[in-house]
Amino acid sequence: MNTIFQSSPRKNTLFAMSPLAKGYVAMIAVLLIWSGFALTVRAIGGSSLSIADVMLIRFSVPLLLLTPWAYSSLREVKSIKWIDVLFILCGGVPFLLLASFGARTAPAAYVGTILTGTPVFFAALLSFILYRQKISLKKFLAFILILFGVTAMIVGNAGSPPKSLLHGVAFLLLASLVWAGYTLGLKNTKLSPIAVAIVLSYTSFFIVLVMVLVGILKTNLGVVSFDDALPFILVQGVGVGVVSTIGFSYAVNKLGSIRTLLLGSLSPGLTALLAALILHEPLTIVVVCGIVLSSIGVILSNRVK
Incomplete structure (x- = not known):
């Protein structure tokens, strides 16, 4: 009689996911959140929140939610090198900061394409500079295709690109370089995803708080309504601060930094589509071609050695 209700070991294995499959699932969730990140960063200029407000929300939410695990992660954090912490x-x-500066004058499609397409190039460049990891000719040509896609988006429009757009793209490229450094830090440490989120949120929150107290950044939280802050709480705080940070570091551990950034190349198309639907930004042929070229470059850079 008991055997009737006993589950089959073979059937249970159908629901068991390999570490690689779990990494892909985590990265799919991250992709959706990244698109929301690009849209909310772009929307900062039209809201009553300052960039300091968004950063305080971004880092305070995971700070509070992850407090129960802070003490248990302390020993884990002590074991890593200071350069990896940086x-x-x-x-x-x-x-x-760099992403928000760039998003002030660059459309959301540009934000999504540059922040998810070019980090794979900068990660390889930093690996070459810091760890002497060679870049093959085929991989270099794939990187050129990525940069060509971004360039096509900038110069492909009628007339010369405005200086404001060029400034925005420059900030986004710097943000991409910084993000590539972040992925290398994740790759070189053995921190758990929760420990990574704790290190990032606690340290960053107090950095922002000091910048506000000394007058470097301005805050409007005292006059911001809850309705205005709610989208940023959900996307930046819960989504990016907790789910994305944990999910991305988990995906890097399971898939590797290059493969993770490869999957990130799918985000620009989703971001551009959502920007057209939600923010009513034009989805031109030039933008579509730039996204496609950059995405192909990221894919090729992962396939060649």
């Missing part, structure tokens, strides 16, 4: 912190205040 790389991890690149994914906090520096990245968000």
